[in-house]
Amino acid sequence: MTIKFHIILLFLLVSATGLSQNVWSLDECVSYAIEHNLQVRNTSYTESSSRESYRQSVRDLLPNVNGFADYRIQFGRSEDPNTNDFVNTEFFRNNYALNANLDVFRGFQKLNAIKASKFIYKAAQEDVQQQKFLLAFRVMRAYYDIKFFEGLVANSLEQQEISQSNYDLVNKQVDLGLMAGADLYEAESNLLGDKLLVTQNQNLLANAKLVLIQEMNYAETEEIVLEPTIDPLIENALTEEVLVDSLYTSARGFVPLVKSQEFRMQAAKKQLQSTRGFLFPSLSLLAGYGTSYFETNVDNDGNLIPFRTQIKDNTSKFVGAELSIPISNGWSNRSRVKQQKIAYLQAKNNLKIQEQELFQLIQQLVQTHNALLAEFEQSNKRVQAQELAFAIAQKRYEKGLINALDLFQAKNLFGVAQNENLQVGLRLKVNKSTIDFYNGLPIFNIN
Numbered sequence: 198m199t200i201k202f203h204i205i206l207l208f209l210l211v212s213a214t215g216l217s218q219n220v221w222s223l224d225e226c227v228s229y230a231i232e233h234n235l236q237v238r239n240t241s242y243t244e245s246s247s248r249e250s251y252r253q254s255v256r257d258l259l260p261n262v263n264g265f266a267d268y269r270i271q272f273g274r275s276e277d278p279n280t281n282d283f284v285n286t287e288f289f290r291n292n293y294a295l296n297a298n299l300d301v302f303r304g305f306q307k308l309n310a311i312k313a314s315k316f317i318y319k320a321a322q323e324d325v326q327q328q329k330f331l332l333a334f335r336v337m338r339a340y341y342d343i344k345f346f347e348g349l350v351a352n353s354l355e356q357q358e359i360s361q362s363n364y365d366l367v368n369k370q371v372d373l374g375l376m377a378g379a380d381l382y383e384a385e386s387n388l389l390g391d392k393l394l395v396t397q398n399q400n401l402l403a404n405a406k407l408v409l410i411q412e413m414n415y416a417e418t419e420e421i422v423l424e425p426t427i428d429p430l431i432e433n434a435l436t437e438e439v440l441v442d443s444l445y446t447s448a449r450g451f452v453p454l455v456k457s458q459e460f461r462m463q464a465a466k467k468q469l470q471s472t473r474g475f476l477f478p479s480l481s482l483l484a485g486y487g488t489s490y491f492e493t494n495v496d497n498d499g500n501l502i503p504f505r506t507q508i509k510d511n512t513s514k515f516v517g518a519e520l521s522i523p524i525s526n527g528w529s530n531r532s533r534v535k536q537q538k539i540a541y542l543q544a545k546n547n548l549k550i551q552e553q554e555l556f557q558l559i560q561q562l563v564q565t566h567n568a569l570l571a572e573f574e575q576s577n578k579r580v581q582a583q584e585l586a587f588a589i590a591q592k593r594y595e596k597g598l599i600n601a602l603d604l605f606q607a608k609n610l611f612g613v614a615q616n617e618n619l620q621v622g623l624r625l626k627v628n629k630s631t632i633d634f635y636n637g638l639p640i641f642n643i644n
Contacts, residue, residue: 250318341623352612488509583614
């Protein structure tokens with residue numbers, strides 16, 4: 198029996214349990230997880246905040262316009278705004294003003310701040326993608342863990358069926374007096390061991406499904422049933438050559454974690470340039486309009502001048518320019534430049550760290566891929582050899598040429614070979630999918 202037989206058997210088992218349930222593909226599991234994952238949602242909020250910060254940095258180029266109004270009641274000894282004499286009369290006053298300020302030059306601080314905030318926004322976008330990719334990989338691992346344990350259950354059920362057949366055979370032979378009772382006890386012990394193994398593998402399968410449910414944040418009550426088939430990727434992988442340099446070049450151009458750090462390095466560079474702007478003089482244009490109303494403002498006849506008349510007559514306007522030259526502020530501006538330069542160098546170093554980690558990861562993936570290819574080829578041969586050895590042992594046992602212990606040992610070796618073949622095949626599948634991702638292939642539907 199080959200691995201294809203087990204996949205067919207697994208298909209029948211899963212189909213029988215999932216006729217009335219939705220069947221989930223890997224893409225559907227990933228899409229559901231991304232939509233419902235709280236960490237991805239939290240990172241999206243950070244992206245929205247960065248987008249608003251970028252938009253505000255652009256709006257900072259607009260003039261600052263502020264309005265002012267007050268209402269004051271003065272008590273006790275106060276200065277009369279009409280005569281400039283001090284009086285002890287209670288009165289009230291209103292002041293109104295509208296001021297505008299436009300920065301003409303500030304050492305290109307605002308322009309560099311816009312570019313920096315734009316890079317930070319792009320980095321936040323890549324952070325969201327990174328969270329989605331990490332979640333997708335966790336879902337994929339959980340998905341294929343379920344596939345592995347489904348295969349183990351199928352294999353152990355097959356082993357149990359073989360043990361049941363042997364037990365029935367030995368039972369008949371004992372009834373006919375062709376075998377001793379001890380053989381029946383051995384056959385029963387092996388059957389009970391296989392039943393226990395089925396239960397243990399079913400428990401492992403249930404735990405693997407729980408892991409997938411938790412990764413997906415799946416809140417429904419119905420059980421998740423996965424697609425029964427596995428893509429024919431393993432056969433394709435046997436003929437494909439994977440090169441470290443070309444794979445790294447492809448991954449370096451789009452991996453979100455590296456791109457995010459690259460944007461942060463560019464943002465730190467623009468922030469450094471913006472901070473240097475504090476060392477330059479700044480020029481601003483000013484304009485203002487003001488007016489006021491005083492309860493003590495009277496005409497020659499002693500009558501209070503009306504509100505509308507005072508507002509019109511007390512108007513004051515101004516325009517001007519303001520030049521600020523930094524001379525000494527406790528060396529704080531130069532200190533800020535030095536600190537920002539250190540932050541820029543640190544961001545450049547963090548980018549190199551990310552590139553180094555990516556290259557090492559690519560190296561590990563390629564090495565693992567080549568090792569798994571060799572293991573899978575040897576595992577296939579071992580399964581075929583153990584299957585043949587077990588078939589021969591089965592016939593010899595039926596003819597009484599070997600004892601039950603030899604038969605059970607051959608059966609167990611066949612079962613172990615099947616399980617190892619399944620495990621290596623699925624590990625190769627996951628590793629190849631990861632390589633395809635770093636090659637830029639759309640293995641996940643993350644959008």
